[in-house]
Amino acid sequence: MFLHIVHRTLALVLTLLLASIAVFLFMAVLPGDPARVALGVNATPEAIAALRAEFGTDRPLLVQYLDWVGGLVTGDFGVSYVTRAPIGPQIADRLLVTLWLVGSAMVVAVVVAVPLGILAAVRHRRLSGILLSGLSQVGVAIPNFLAGILLVALFAVRWRLLPSGGWVPPAVDPLGFLQRLILPALALGLVQGAVLTRYVRSAILDVLREDYLRTARAKGLTLSGALRRHGLRNAAIPVVTVLALQLTTLLIGAVVIERVFVIPGLGSLLLDGVANRDLLLVQGVVMVLVLAVLLVNFVVDVLYTVLDPRIGRAVA
Amino acid sequence: MSVSDRVESALGAVARAPTRRAWNPSLVVGGVLVAVVVGAALVSFLWTPYDPTRIDPAARLAGPSTDHLLGTDKFGRDVFSQLLVGARTTIVVGVVAVGVAALLGTPLGILAGMGPRWVGQLVMRLNDLLLAFPALLLAIMFAAVFGPGTLTAMVAIGIATIPAFARLARSGTLQVMSTEYVLAARAAGRSRLAIGLRHVLPNIASLVIVQSSVSFAIAVLAEAALSFLGFGTRPPTPSWGRMLQESQELLHEAPRLAVCSGLAIAIAVLGFNLLGDGLRDRLDPRLEEHR
Amino acid sequence: MTAPLTPEPAVSRTNALTVRRLHVGTRRLELVHDVSFSLQPGERVGLIGESGSGKSLTALALMGLLPDGVWARGLVQLAGVDHNLIGASDRRLARIRGNRMAMVFQEPMTALSPLMRVGDQIAETMLLHGSQPNRRAARAAAVDLLAKVRLPDPARAARAYPHQLSGGQRQRVLLAIALANDPDVLICDEPTTALDVTVQAQILDLIVRGVAERDAALLFITHDLAVVATVCERVMVMYGGRIVESGPVETVFTRPRHPYTRGLLQASDLESLADDGRLRTIPGTVPAAGRFPDGCVFRDRCPRADGLCAQLPPWRPVADGGYACWHPEGAEDA
Numbered sequence: 001m002f003l004h005i006v007h008r009t010l011a012l013v014l015t016l017l018l019a020s021i022a023v024f025l026f027m028a029v030l031p032g033d034p035a036r037v038a039l040g041v042n043a044t045p046e047a048i049a050a051l052r053a054e055f056g057t058d059r060p061l062l063v064q065y066l067d068w069v070g071g072l073v074t075g076d077f078g079v080s081y082v083t084r085a086p087i088g089p090q091i092a093d094r095l096l097v098t099l100w101l102v103g104s105a106m107v108v109a110v111v112v113a114v115p116l117g118i119l120a121a122v123r124h125r126r127l128s129g130i131l132l133s134g135l136s137q138v139g140v141a142i143p144n145f146l147a148g149i150l151l152v153a154l155f156a157v158r159w160r161l162l163p164s165g166g167w168v169p170p171a172v173d174p175l176g177f178l179q180r181l182i183l184p185a186l187a188l189g190l191v192q193g194a195v196l197t198r199y200v201r202s203a204i205l206d207v208l209r210e211d212y213l214r215t216a217r218a219k220g221l222t223l224s225g226a227l228r229r230h231g232l233r234n235a236a237i238p239v240v241t242v243l244a245l246q247l248t249t250l251l252i253g254a255v256v257i258e259r260v261f262v263i264p265g266l267g268s269l270l271l272d273g274v275a276n277r278d279l280l281l282v283q284g285v286v287m288v289l290v291l292a293v294l295l296v297n298f299v300v301d302v303l304y305t306v307l308d309p310r311i312g313r314a315v316a
Numbered sequence: 317m318s319v320s321d322r323v324e325s326a327l328g329a330v331a332r333a334p335t336r337r338a339w340n341p342s343l344v345v346g347g348v349l350v351a352v353v354v355g356a357a358l359v360s361f362l363w364t365p366y367d368p369t370r371i372d373p374a375a376r377l378a379g380p381s382t383d384h385l386l387g388t389d390k391f392g393r394d395v396f397s398q399l400l401v402g403a404r405t406t407i408v409v410g411v412v413a414v415g416v417a418a419l420l421g422t423p424l425g426i427l428a429g430m431g432p433r434w435v436g437q438l439v440m441r442l443n444d445l446l447l448a449f450p451a452l453l454l455a456i457m458f459a460a461v462f463g464p465g466t467l468t469a470m471v472a473i474g475i476a477t478i479p480a481f482a483r484l485a486r487s488g489t490l491q492v493m494s495t496e497y498v499l500a501a502r503a504a505g506r507s508r509l510a511i512g513l514r515h516v517l518p519n520i521a522s523l524v525i526v527q528s529s530v531s532f533a534i535a536v537l538a539e540a541a542l543s544f545l546g547f548g549t550r551p552p553t554p555s556w557g558r559m560l561q562e563s564q565e566l567l568h569e570a571p572r573l574a575v576c577s578g579l580a581i582a583i584a585v586l587g588f589n590l591l592g593d594g595l596r597d598r599l600d601p602r603l604e605e606h607r
Numbered sequence: 608m609t610a611p612l613t614p615e616p617a618v619s620r621t622n623a624l625t626v627r628r629l630h631v632g633t634r635r636l637e638l639v640h641d642v643s644f645s646l647q648p649g650e651r652v653g654l655i656g657e658s659g660s661g662k663s664l665t666a667l668a669l670m671g672l673l674p675d676g677v678w679a680r681g682l683v684q685l686a687g688v689d690h691n692l693i694g695a696s697d698r699r700l701a702r703i704r705g706n707r708m709a710m711v712f713q714e715p716m717t718a719l720s721p722l723m724r725v726g727d728q729i730a731e732t733m734l735l736h737g738s739q740p741n742r743r744a745a746r747a748a749a750v751d752l753l754a755k756v757r758l759p760d761p762a763r764a765a766r767a768y769p770h771q772l773s774g775g776q777r778q779r780v781l782l783a784i785a786l787a788n789d790p791d792v793l794i795c796d797e798p799t800t801a802l803d804v805t806v807q808a809q810i811l812d813l814i815v816r817g818v819a820e821r822d823a824a825l826l827f828i829t830h831d832l833a834v835v836a837t838v839c840e841r842v843m844v845m846y847g848g849r850i851v852e853s854g855p856v857e858t859v860f861t862r863p864r865h866p867y868t869r870g871l872l873q874a875s876d877l878e879s880l881a882d883d884g885r886l887r888t889i890p891g892t893v894p895a896a897g898r899f900p901d902g903c904v905f906r907d908r909c910p911r912a913d914g915l916c917a918q919l920p921p922w923r924p925v926a927d928g929g930y931a932c933w934h935p936e937g938a939e940d941a
Contacts, residue, residue: 015444022445023457030461125675137593141586143537145544146560146578153567153574211717217672218712219732219784220705222697229731230720252450256541260564271545274460282460290448297447309722309768 108189117200139194343594425485726765854928
């Protein structure tokens with residue numbers, strides 16, 4: 001098992017490295033000189049050269065890359081060419097906001113999906129089960145920004161129960177924070193909940209068909225007891241895997257939701273950066289997102305090894 | 317055959333169609349929805365009630381009427397026409413994205429499954445790298461570098477979808493390669509290429525078809541999100557995602573705008589998802605694990 | 608009044624298990640028809656038939672473990688339980704299963720939960736029915752049981768996960784689970800079919816000892832006549848969802864009445880040959896579920912069938928058993 005984890009860690013580092021190269025090269029293709037753009041049309045060649053030296057964009061690509069990656073490892077994301085502000089702190093602030101959003105959306109998704117998925121599986125031949133399954137199918141088809149807009153239309157515009165957007169840190173105004181968190185978390189989480197429901201249902205259905213569930217019932221467990229004690233554990237494995245993939249989808253989905261609800265998170269930072277052609281900023285944010293995606297996948301892989309005794313252990 | 321298999325076949329013989337379900341609800345409903353969307357796109361080439369880009373300030377935000385089936389937007393453009401032409405974008409993006417992903421990903425996967433071990437490892441590393449960039453993220457990056465537009469979006473989404481096909485093709489190929497008839501063919505000295513064409517391709521074809529439908533749905537969602545953010549199809553070409561974004565500020569006065577465009581997106585996604593499920597049932601009910 | 612079609616055992620108080628007019632089917636197909644029999648405590652009864660005869664479904668019906676969409680009706684009475692097992696709620700049945708009546712299934716490789724240690728899975732059944740006061744005692748008792756089923760190094764085996772054990776070892780574990788609470792009735796559905804021949808004998812031995820020690824009734828389901836001959840005292844032959852013959856093993860195997868029984872015996876006999884020099888088989892194949900002919904279920908494969916067989920043959924009791932056939936073997940020498 002240990003060997004397996006080491007192996008996965010190496011793979012993680014390798015992929016991260018390759019990704020950083022890919023991102024860097026990609027942004028390097030961007031036409032235009034940041035120094036020239038920053039100084040405007042009337043800039044003198046000397047001023048441009050001086051600024052280029054300051055930015056470091058006059059150095060060979062390889063050096064720039066190594067410098068950048070080296071900085072990343074220590075947490076130094078550099079200074080933006082456009083805003084001249086250090087990028088690292090911006091990312092940190094925004095990341096926290098996005099994490100709040102993604103975290104609460106994940107909670108919503110799980111709270112919705114687990115009971116509904118189990119119900120849909122246990123009653124899959126009855127009408128209620130079929131309806132649930134159909135409902136989840138419809139839910140999957142709704143883009144999260146549509147859900148967001150509809151929620152705003154209902155709760156903010158029509159009924160005026162909640163604000164339609166904006167953000168307030170929890171320390172400053174806990175109630176305001178919660179109020180502003182609910183709708184985006186629901187928008188992001190309900191749709192993912194529908195996706196997760198289908199996976200939970202499928203996992204439970206698989207377990208229901210398994211022989212060991214029959215043995216459990218033959219031992220004297222009721223159907224629900226057998227499911228609880230044996231089924232859920234076994235069903236948890238594929239569900240946890242999916243949960244991880246969901247996390248990455250949520251992260252990316254947050255980009256759009258932040259736009260809908262005007263939330264100052266990592267996603268909107270990315271979008272602003274792209275709009276401003278602030279390429280160093282975009283590079284930084286993309287790397288953070290990529291790191292998050294890879295890290296989540298890595299953790300799930302390791303979790304899998306821990307949860308399932310069949311993987312990585314010697315057979316007697 | 318175990319008891320449960322026998323009972324299943326007894327149940328199946330009665331409760332469902334004689335052999336595998338030829339026509340199941342998912343397939344039918346999905347097929348209909350997809351046909352509606354494709355139909356809308358095709359119809360739009362021949363005729364639309366109005367030019368969807370035609371601005372008519374006098375008829376701003378008109379409600380549904382005999383003139384304008386679904387009303388007009390804030391520029392007076394006919395919503396129904398916009399939806400029809402928007403369907404074109406949706407279908408084209410889906411076709412190109414899935415096409416790119418399938419045409420590049422499937423051979424990669426087959427190669428990984430059939431070739432020497434180092435090739436398989438290489439392909440898996442490449443997959444890992446691509447998987448680090450979800451479709452929307454990649455598309456935003458592409459838009460940043462190459463400028464927003466339908467083409468950039470399609471290519472980016474396609475590239476991000478390659479891992480799904482590669483993985484699928486690889487696992488399918490591995491399965492086929494370990495079957496007895498392939499082992500026999502190899503023992504008889506047939507070349508890998510021959511085995512690939514004769515055995516592998518037909519067997520993974522159904523997997524690829526199902527995945528195509530599912531990936532199509534994902535591509536539609538991604539394009540809608542992109543257009544919503546402003547990185548997708550550029551104005552004045554109609555796009556459902558952008559229509560939805562434009563409707564946001566008008567939720568007060570004309571919520572139907574959001575509903576129309578949102579419903580269009582949802583119908584397309586639902587249709588392709590259901591179609592994928594239905595095809596999966598039809599082609600092989602045991603394909604459940606390949607999501 | 609029509610003659611009863613199957614034996615009507617009196618619901619005697621000495622019976623460990625009484626089954627009367629059991630029918631099993633889906634909404635549209637009948638899979639098991641009108642099965643009746645009883646088991647005495649300590650008795651070992653075999654239920655033979657080929658695949659598709661309905662024997663496994665019968666067993667599942669007794670335990671209330673029929674798959675989704677399959678129903679049963681009739682009477683199943685377990686000694687000491689005052690209600691019909693058929694139609695009882697899952698909760699009531701759960702109290703009985705693994706406690707008063709237990710079952711061992713055919714496929715040991717998939718029957719154990721892969722995520723739980725084997726000893727804990729045995730302990731679970733004891734804690735469930737309160738035959739051990741706490742977890743520690745249950746775990747110790749589990750190790751004892753594993754020793755009883757002759758697993759080497761039982762303490763270590765108890766800590767193992769199922770995937771670390773072989774098929775034969777897993778089946779021993781499943782037997783231990785079944786016998787843990789000293790059930791009155793043990794049902795075994797092809798417990799050794801999936802195992803190597805060398806292991807088979809050991810498992811059969813364990814089963815026979817297990818029920819003997821507890822004076823439990825054994826219902827042994829199999830298609831293997833040799834196994835029935837070694838393990839059981841009485842046998843019932845099943846075909847097409849019906850019991851076509853029953854009686855003491857020796858009688859049925861040496862002087863079978865039903866042509867199907869004779870066919871089975873001949874087919875198992877690898878030494879005798881038919882006139883054309885080939886091994887004997889029963890002509891035709893077993894029809895698919897629910898597609899058995901009306902009247903006598905065997906008539907489209909029976910060499911003795913005629914027009915009379917289009918009617919369902921009545922059950923004819925004979926000493927300690929009986930048969931259902933219009934043209935039984937040995938009728939000439941009654």
